[in-house]
Amino acid sequence: MDVTEHLPLAPRDLMVLAVLAEGPLHGYGVVKAVEARSESGVLLDPANLYRVLRRMARLEWVRNAEGADDGRRRTYEITNGGREVLSAELGRLERLLTQARPAVSGG
Amino acid sequence: MRRRGWAVRGYRVLLRLLPPDVVREDGGEMVDVLESQLEDAKGMGARTRRWMSAYARLPGVAVLEWRDRFSGRRGGGGWEMDGWARHIRVAVRSLRKSPAFTVTSIVLVGLGVGAVTTIFTLFDHILLRPLPYPDADRLVTVEMGSHSGPAYQGFLEQDGVEAWTAGFSESSNLTGEGDPIRVTLGSVTDGFFTFFGSRPRLGRLFTREDAGSTTEIVLTHDGWTDLFGADPDIVGRTIRLDGTAYTVIGVLDPSFVHPENIVDADTDFFRLIDMGADEFTRPGYHILEVAGRMAPGVTIEELQPRFDELAERLAHTYPDNLINRDGEWMPMPLAELQTSTVGELSGGLRLLLGAVGLLLLVACLNVAHLFLARGIGRTQEMAIRRALGARGGGLAQQLLAESMIVAGVGFALGLAIAWQGLEAMLALNPHALPMIDSVRLDLRIALFAGGVSALTAVLFGLLPALQSIGADLAPGLRGTARANTSSRGTRRLRGGLVVAEVAVSLVLVAQAGLLLRSFLTVQSHDLGFDAESVWTIPLTPTNVDTAEEYHGAMDEVVASLATVPGVASAGYGLTMPFEFTGGGRCCWSRRGIEIDGERDETIRIMLHPVSEGYFETLGAPLVAGAMFTESPEGATEVEGVITERLAIDAFGAADRAVGHYLGNPDGLYVRVVGVAPDIKHYGLDQADQTAIYLPMSALTFGIPLAHMAVRLSGEPTEGLARTLREAVWREEPDLPVPTVQPIGDMLDVSLAGRRFDSAIFGAFGALALLLAAAGLYGTLSYNVRQRSRELGIRLALGAGRGQVERDVVAGGLALTALGGAIGILGAVWIGRLLESRLYEVEAADPLALGGAVLALMAAATMASWLPARRAGRTDPLETLNAE
Numbered sequence: 001m002d003v004t005e006h007l008p009l010a011p012r013d014l015m016v017l018a019v020l021a022e023g024p025l026h027g028y029g030v031v032k033a034v035e036a037r038s039e040s041g042v043l044l045d046p047a048n049l050y051r052v053l054r055r056m057a058r059l060e061w062v063r064n065a066e067g068a069d070d071g072r073r074r075t076y077e078i079t080n081g082g083r084e085v086l087s088a089e090l091g092r093l094e095r096l097l098t099q100a101r102p103a104v105s106g107g
Numbered sequence: 108m109r110r111r112g113w114a115v116r117g118y119r120v121l122l123r124l125l126p127p128d129v130v131r132e133d134g135g136e137m138v139d140v141l142e143s144q145l146e147d148a149k150g151m152g153a154r155t156r157r158w159m160s161a162y163a164r165l166p167g168v169a170v171l172e173w174r175d176r177f178s179g180r181r182g183g184g185g186w187e188m189d190g191w192a193r194h195i196r197v198a199v200r201s202l203r204k205s206p207a208f209t210v211t212s213i214v215l216v217g218l219g220v221g222a223v224t225t226i227f228t229l230f231d232h233i234l235l236r237p238l239p240y241p242d243a244d245r246l247v248t249v250e251m252g253s254h255s256g257p258a259y260q261g262f263l264e265q266d267g268v269e270a271w272t273a274g275f276s277e278s279s280n281l282t283g284e285g286d287p288i289r290v291t292l293g294s295v296t297d298g299f300f301t302f303f304g305s306r307p308r309l310g311r312l313f314t315r316e317d318a319g320s321t322t323e324i325v326l327t328h329d330g331w332t333d334l335f336g337a338d339p340d341i342v343g344r345t346i347r348l349d350g351t352a353y354t355v356i357g358v359l360d361p362s363f364v365h366p367e368n369i370v371d372a373d374t375d376f377f378r379l380i381d382m383g384a385d386e387f388t389r390p391g392y393h394i395l396e397v398a399g400r401m402a403p404g405v406t407i408e409e410l411q412p413r414f415d416e417l418a419e420r421l422a423h424t425y426p427d428n429l430i431n432r433d434g435e436w437m438p439m440p441l442a443e444l445q446t447s448t449v450g451e452l453s454g455g456l457r458l459l460l461g462a463v464g465l466l467l468l469v470a471c472l473n474v475a476h477l478f479l480a481r482g483i484g485r486t487q488e489m490a491i492r493r494a495l496g497a498r499g500g501g502l503a504q505q506l507l508a509e510s511m512i513v514a515g516v517g518f519a520l521g522l523a524i525a526w527q528g529l530e531a532m533l534a535l536n537p538h539a540l541p542m543i544d545s546v547r548l549d550l551r552i553a554l555f556a557g558g559v560s561a562l563t564a565v566l567f568g569l570l571p572a573l574q575s576i577g578a579d580l581a582p583g584l585r586g587t588a589r590a591n592t593s594s595r596g597t598r599r600l601r602g603g604l605v606v607a608e609v610a611v612s613l614v615l616v617a618q619a620g621l622l623l624r625s626f627l628t629v630q631s632h633d634l635g636f637d638a639e640s641v642w643t644i645p646l647t648p649t650n651v652d653t654a655e656e657y658h659g660a661m662d663e664v665v666a667s668l669a670t671v672p673g674v675a676s677a678g679y680g681l682t683m684p685f686e687f688t689g690g691g692r693c694c695w696s697r698r699g700i701e702i703d704g705e706r707d708e709t710i711r712i713m714l715h716p717v718s719e720g721y722f723e724t725l726g727a728p729l730v731a732g733a734m735f736t737e738s739p740e741g742a743t744e745v746e747g748v749i750t751e752r753l754a755i756d757a758f759g760a761a762d763r764a765v766g767h768y769l770g771n772p773d774g775l776y777v778r779v780v781g782v783a784p785d786i787k788h789y790g791l792d793q794a795d796q797t798a799i800y801l802p803m804s805a806l807t808f809g810i811p812l813a814h815m816a817v818r819l820s821g822e823p824t825e826g827l828a829r830t831l832r833e834a835v836w837r838e839e840p841d842l843p844v845p846t847v848q849p850i851g852d853m854l855d856v857s858l859a860g861r862r863f864d865s866a867i868f869g870a871f872g873a874l875a876l877l878l879a880a881a882g883l884y885g886t887l888s889y890n891v892r893q894r895s896r897e898l899g900i901r902l903a904l905g906a907g908r909g910q911v912e913r914d915v916v917a918g919g920l921a922l923t924a925l926g927g928a929i930g931i932l933g934a935v936w937i938g939r940l941l942e943s944r945l946y947e948v949e950a951a952d953p954l955a956l957g958g959a960v961l962a963l964m965a966a967a968t969m970a971s972w973l974p975a976r977r978a979g980r981t982d983p984l985e986t987l988n989a990e
Binding site for chain 2: 008027028031032045046047048049050051053054073074096100
């Protein structure tokens with residue numbers, strides 16, 4: 001899979017992948033983790049969350065984690081493909097920041 | 108199963124918007140997540156925010172899911188919200204962050220759209236829309252005054268015209284329906300209603316079979332409802348007008364529109380003209396207004412020569428009536444009925460349309476300005492967003508969304524303004540506008556004006572995106588956009604916009620100045636009498652036939668009025684000052700007069716029969732001599748009072764006139780006993796008249812026109828109008844008394860047109876001035892901000908603050924001067940169109956032009972000084988450090 005064709009990632013996708021990279025979560029767990037990180041008070045609503053998760057499942061960036069948690073709630077975990085995309089996007093952003101930061105910091 | 112809150116249950120319902128497979132797959136999970144979110148949310152506010160955001164975002168997702176189903180697309184990536192929903196959301200957020208910009212540009216678009224829509228609606232309604240009659244494009248009229256019976260017979264014999272109709276209207280008194288009421292009675296030919304395609308609501312209208320019948324009457328729908336309470340049994344009823352009995356044969360449909368060049372718009376009754384009557388055989392009885400329908404394919408140009416022939420032939424048949432002193436026969440110019448109906452109004456409306464067009468232009472220039480300034484200020488934002496991966500197209504779409512939101516909201520505001528504006532225009536000037544009842548807001552023009560504004564907003568809103576697409580991102584990212592070369596181009600563009608705005612504003616301000624000067628000049632004239640405490644009562648004594656009856660009846664009415672408590676004096680005349688204003692004249696004038704036996708053809712005199720109490724009641728003490736005393740009926744030599752103007756023209760000075768004799772062609776000799784001040788009888792903007800005031804007894808015919816006046820000794824008492832009416836009815840119970848009003852009201856009405864002109868142009872001018880100043884201010888502030896580095900360096904190198912400030916102001920004034928120069932040329936050129944509305948003021952009036960330039964310069968100085976001060980205060984260290 002050529003990961004670069006999916007770059008740049010939408011901020012919401014990036015955040016979902018980032019929180020799942022730290023371990024499997026169920027839907028509400030993803031919401032809480034993303035919101036805790038974004039600090040800006042951005043709300044993630046159920047409809048958009050599951051649309052993102054459905055698309056990522058199709059792209060095989062995430063999958064349902066078998067047997068985890070209480071069995072009632074569906075739990076998601078990141079795949080290797082997902083990690084690849086995530087690190088490609090982070091690398092792109094880092095390069096961009098390296099180029100752009102001097103302008104802001106005055107260096 | 109746990110009991111869920113209503114917010115969660117509501118969400119379940121909303122889920123049905125999604126495709127069923129999505130609901131099956133994730134529906135339960137989604138509801139769980141929302142429920143957990145609501146449980147964890149702390150406080151009412153947080154919970155509300157939660158569910159509102161969940162509700163609000165679901166429809167967007169539903170749209171996307173369904174779109175995927177139909178397009179077969181399966182999730183194009185996380186940026187799919189790049190769709191318009193996202194653009195609009197982002198645009199709204201971005202617009203809310205700069206409320207000054209947003210509100211200003213919305214108001215500008217609103218004003219432009221509103222003003223243009225209002226005026227164009229009127230313009231279109233009155234000038235462009237075909238008259239609501241069959242084959243309206245083939246209708247013509249013969250201009251140059253009214254026509255006599257013989258002339259009309261001549262028209263009927265012309266080839267090329269299928270049908271003719273004629274008529275006139277006059278005041279009439281309706282009695283026997285409560286208090287006597289003054290109404291307007293139209294007299295028309297039998298083909299009138301067929302000609303104009305009118306339909307009856309009740310009964311029938313006149314047809315050819317009715318020819319010669321003079322006792323049948325047709326009512327308009329308004330007359331039927333207002334005067335007879337929409338009596339369903341009206342047809343067949345007998346009513347009395349001026350003492351004559353008529354049988355109602357029908358009521359017109361409400362869709363009937365008065366052909367206003369034939370009958371007045373307030374005509375409520377129609378009867379047939381008896382063409383066989385004596386007066387319609389007289390070539391000097393010019394009363395008929397006509398309309399004809401040309402045969403298909405015939406043009407006015409083809410018809411005109413035949414009417415020239417007819418006019419010449421008629422003139423030779425009736426030389427006394429149709430050939431003037433210089434041996435010229437009266438021409439008979441044909442004109443389209445439409446053009447003729449609109450008449451003078453067209454000039455005024457065109458002018459207004461021009462003015463609002465200019466206003467829209469200034470508004471658009473300013474919108475362009477605002478967007479340009481905002482765009483340039485966002486170069487950095489655009490560069491960053493591009494660097495973060497936003498595509499040029501996406502950015503353009505988002506800027507487009509901002510422009511469209513501003514244009515859309517502005518458009519809605521404009522519609523509201525236009526709606527209100529139209530009401531206000533109709534209220535300000537209800538009598539001057541024909542066919543006004545059916546005006547509807549014109550959506551086409553609103554869309555046009557909105558489109559122009561939207562185009563402006565879009566064009567100038569997109570510039571920054573276009574620039575960022577082609578440009579090197581680095582300077583933008585470094586925040587050194589001020590140095591990039593494209594800003595010099597936009598600076599020039601902004602300068603050009605300011606010049607254009609200044610020029611257009613100058614034209615509007617100068618026009619306002621001209622009209623205001625005319626208004627003030629007119630108003631500054633001396634009335635010639637004391638209008639304070641004078642009330643007037645116009646009467647139409649249609650029931651008197653002879654001069655004796657007329658004098659007798661009116662003398663009794665005036666005597667009755669004089670006994671009313673609080674009335675100091677009472678008098679009457681054929682007419683009162685300001686009763687006929689503008690171009691109107693009543694009723695008795697002669698060219699040429701004998702001065703002590705010698706004929707002088709150059710002086711045109713007006714004859715005013717007045718009662719002995721006339722000047723005392725008006726508060727116009729005689730300049731010389733004394734008031735006349737009444738002379739016996741039928742005397743050929745009477746005493747008279749002449750105006751100061753006539754005294755000067757005829758005898759050289761006011762005090763030399765007394766004792767001299769004036770003779771006029773009616774065989775009446777007037778011994779001048781007194782000289783009256785020059786009363787502005789026909790309006791403040793009319794020249795002083797050469798007039799003779801005669802005793803009422805000199806009036807040798809009965810005429811259905813008399814105007815009473817009373818002077819009050821104190822303040823008007825409660826119910827004065829009723830008391831005065833009853834005083835009239837004590838002597839003449841069948842006489843309608845439609846108005847009892849202070850003479851000042853008539854004065855106000857006579858000035859209404861000029862007041863309207865100067866008010867509306869003043870408002871447009873002030874608005875344009877404000878817009879131009881705002882544009883200049885915006886441009887200069889922006890330039891100063893852009894040049895802060897250069898200014899900082901100059902200040903650091905020791906340039907004086909005053910020097911820097913002067914430079915900025917000079918830059919602003921240079922733009923203003925250039926715009927002003929163009930504007931003066933435009934104002935002089937456009938001023939010519941105004942000339943007919945000006946009074947004692949030239950189109951190139953230096954005071955008005957100079958005043959406009961001064962006003963603009965003052966506004967420009969203010970607008971430049973504020974940014975200049977900021978420039979002078981630039982801190983050299985700060986700006987250099989920022990690099």
